[in-house]
Amino acid sequence: xxxxxxxxxxxxxxxxxxxxxxxxxxxxxxxxxxxxxxxxxxxxxxxxxxxxxxxxxxxxxxxxxxxxxxxxxxxxxxxxxxxxxxxxxxxxxxxxxxxxxxxxxxxxxxxxxxxxxxxxxxxxxxxxxxxxxxxxxxxxxxxxxxxxxxxxxxxxxxxxxxxxxxxxxxxxxxxxxxxxxxxxxxxxxxxxxxxxxxxxxxxxxxxxxxxxxxxxxxxxxxxxxxxxxxxxxxxxxxxxxxxxxxxxxxxxxxxxxxxxxxxxxxxxxxxxxxxxxxxxxxxxxxxxxxxxxxxxxxxxxxxxxxxxxxxxxxxxxxxxxxxxxxxxxxxxxxxxxxxxxxxxxxxxxxxxxxxxxxxxxxxxxxxxxxxxxxxxxxxxxxxxxxxxxxxxxxxxxxxxxxxxxxxxxxxxxxxxxxxxxxxxxxxxxxxxxxxxxxxxxxxxxxxxxxxxxxxxxxxxxxxxxxxxxxxxxxxxxxxxxxxxxxxxxxxxxxxxxxxxxxxxxxxxxxxxxxxxxxxxxxxxxxxxx
Amino acid sequence: xxxxxxxxxxxxxxxxxxxxxxxxxxxxxxxxxxxxxxxxxxxxxxxxxxxxxxxxxxxxxxxx
Numbered sequence: 001x002x003x004x005x006x007x008x009x010x011x012x013x014x015x016x017x018x019x020x021x022x023x024x025x026x027x028x029x030x031x032x033x034x035x036x037x038x039x040x041x042x043x044x045x046x047x048x049x050x051x052x053x054x055x056x057x058x059x060x061x062x063x064x065x066x067x068x069x070x071x072x073x074x075x076x077x078x079x080x081x082x083x084x085x086x087x088x089x090x091x092x093x094x095x096x097x098x099x100x101x102x103x104x105x106x107x108x109x110x111x112x113x114x115x116x117x118x119x120x121x122x123x124x125x126x127x128x129x130x131x132x133x134x135x136x137x138x139x140x141x142x143x144x145x146x147x148x149x150x151x152x153x154x155x156x157x158x159x160x161x162x163x164x165x166x167x168x169x170x171x172x173x174x175x176x177x178x179x180x181x182x183x184x185x186x187x188x189x190x191x192x193x194x195x196x197x198x199x200x201x202x203x204x205x206x207x208x209x210x211x212x213x214x215x216x217x218x219x220x221x222x223x224x225x226x227x228x229x230x231x232x233x234x235x236x237x238x239x240x241x242x243x244x245x246x247x248x249x250x251x252x253x254x255x256x257x258x259x260x261x262x263x264x265x266x267x268x269x270x271x272x273x274x275x276x277x278x279x280x281x282x283x284x285x286x287x288x289x290x291x292x293x294x295x296x297x298x299x300x301x302x303x304x305x306x307x308x309x310x311x312x313x314x315x316x317x318x319x320x321x322x323x324x325x326x327x328x329x330x331x332x333x334x335x336x337x338x339x340x341x342x343x344x345x346x347x348x349x350x351x352x353x354x355x356x357x358x359x360x361x362x363x364x365x366x367x368x369x370x371x372x373x374x375x376x377x378x379x380x381x382x383x384x385x386x387x388x389x390x391x392x393x394x395x396x397x398x399x400x401x402x403x404x405x406x407x408x409x410x411x412x413x414x415x416x417x418x419x420x421x422x423x424x425x426x427x428x429x430x431x432x433x434x435x436x437x438x439x440x441x442x443x444x445x446x447x448x449x450x451x452x453x454x455x456x457x458x459x460x461x462x463x464x465x466x467x468x469x470x471x472x473x474x475x476x477x478x479x480x481x482x483x484x485x486x487x488x489x490x491x492x493x494x495x496x497x498x499x500x501x502x503x504x505x506x507x508x509x510x511x512x513x514x515x516x517x518x519x520x521x522x523x524x525x526x527x528x529x
Numbered sequence: 530x531x532x533x534x535x536x537x538x539x540x541x542x543x544x545x546x547x548x549x550x551x552x553x554x555x556x557x558x559x560x561x562x563x564x565x566x567x568x569x570x571x572x573x574x575x576x577x578x579x580x581x582x583x584x585x586x587x588x589x590x591x592x593x
Contacts, residue, residue, distance in 0.1 A: 120541040120567075123567055124542075126575060130579070131534065250556070251561075269560075274548065281541065319569075322568070326561075
């Protein structure tokens with residue numbers, strides 16, 4: 001997904017840790033808000049550790065470990081037993097990340113209509129989920145696959161292709177985890193806390209209960225987090241416009257501000273923004289459920305029907321996201337000025353809400369960072385264990401051994417993200433996250449096409465993947481790490497999402513390779529489920 | 530019936546159709562309420578396809 005990336009491009013200064021200034025950082029620590037924040041954080045921590053006992057023992061043998069970690073199906077997929085409700089909260093909490101809550105309004109605040117590509121993106125993702133994901137779930141469930149790379153290996157029997165998919169997943173996820181930390185950093189700062197200790201402490205607690213409870217921890221915490229976010233957003237979208245003179249006034253003040261600002265900003269898209277807007281929406285929608293964290297939520301579902309129902313009901317979160325995006329405009333009506341666009345939501349809350357409610361809202365956002373960060377680290381750990389450790393290091397690893405490796409890797413992944421965010425400029429994480437979105441989209445043909453038709457062979461897919469990854473990265477770097485690329489065709493300019501461009505290249509190359517080298521020496525395909 | 534799922538793509542990716550201010554609704558310019566409206570519309574279309582498949586005996590999705 002490239003929301004963040006687009007935000008970085010549009011906002012310029014977005015996410016750069018700023019010196020305490022302006023309305024964002026209260027003078028000193030906001031004790032009332034901090035107390036409410038701390039209460040909910042402790043509550044969630046207790047839930048996280050208790051989660052290892054939740055929903056276990058439903059399957060024979062599952063309870064053997066009593067710590068929910070007997071094997072990778074238990075630790076990494078919560079026993080594959082999540083029904084419609086749990087899946088709804090888990091995927092909702094995992095796909096609409098805390099960083100989204102910070103970055104989407106920040107982008108809308110910075111550029112206006114262009115930032116709203118998040119809306120068509122998070123609408124169009126669901127027809128895709130409805131058609132593709134039940135099939136993927138079946139393929140995984142029948143053979144006991146835990147990751148997308150498992151499914152790809154199962155179908156094409158190609159270790160190189162499996163490794164390509166797994167590597168892409170891990171690389172795309174790492175910077176994404178780091179960005180969740182940016183989301184937490186923003187609200188911790190808004191509470192008036194300084195230094196890096198609070199962030200490090202929060203993340204280490206997260207790492208420990210994910211280690212202990214696996215996917216059950218974020219699934220349980222997602223309930224709390226999502227309810228809190230819903231309360232915050234409903235209060236905000238009703239109360240804030242009342243304080244500011246209604247939605248007309250909100251849109252008007254934003255419109256006036258953009259008129260002064262000039263450039264490619266405004267309440268409507270400029271003609272040259274339409275194609276980038278549409279291609280970003282479509283490309284992001286196709287990429288969204290290729291990420292390990294969203295796929296982990298899919299694989300953990302109890303049945304394919306659970307997923308179909310969720311495709312109908314998950315869009316409720318998209319309404320929420322649309323309303324959250326409007327916070328960017330409300331900031332203009334409330335005369336908020338921030339040094340860093342990412343501070344716009346906390347600044348708005350601090351300005352308009354009583355301290356205790358700000359604390360509640362900040363806790364919701366911080367906890368909102370924990371859920372996706374946990375699922376992302378679990379998804380990455382599952383990939384490492386199943387598609388690298390097992391084939392290349394220890395082919396005889398037992399089910400219990402797999403869980404052990406994955407738990408350790410999830411710790412390493414999180415500590416790595418923490419170190420990254422503490423010592424490397426945030427801009428770097430943003431750039432990597434942008435590239436990650438381009439990369440993960442290149443796994444689409446290998447993961448999805450085989451579910452519907454079996455014309456492509458492993459060789460064509462892997463060459464297409466390599467061309468997509470290298471080509472996409474090269475284009476992005478040539479543009480100065482931007483999410484869109486301008487093509488000149490017959491004197492006309494067409495600006496499109498780089499990930500989609502790379503995917504077109506990927507598929508074209510795969511088709512050519514398949515036509516040229518097809519019939520010969522294709523590895524035997526496994527029967528389609 | 531599955532073709533119904535293509536409708537949101539046309540409705541939301543054809544930008545010139547909705548990139549305008551009027552008609553406004555509850556103070557929201559057309560661009561904004563149109564996109565928000567497509568959230569329930571898309572969910573509804575997915576639901577219709579889901580029901581149609583279920584009636585056609587697609588028990589593919591039932592838990593074993």
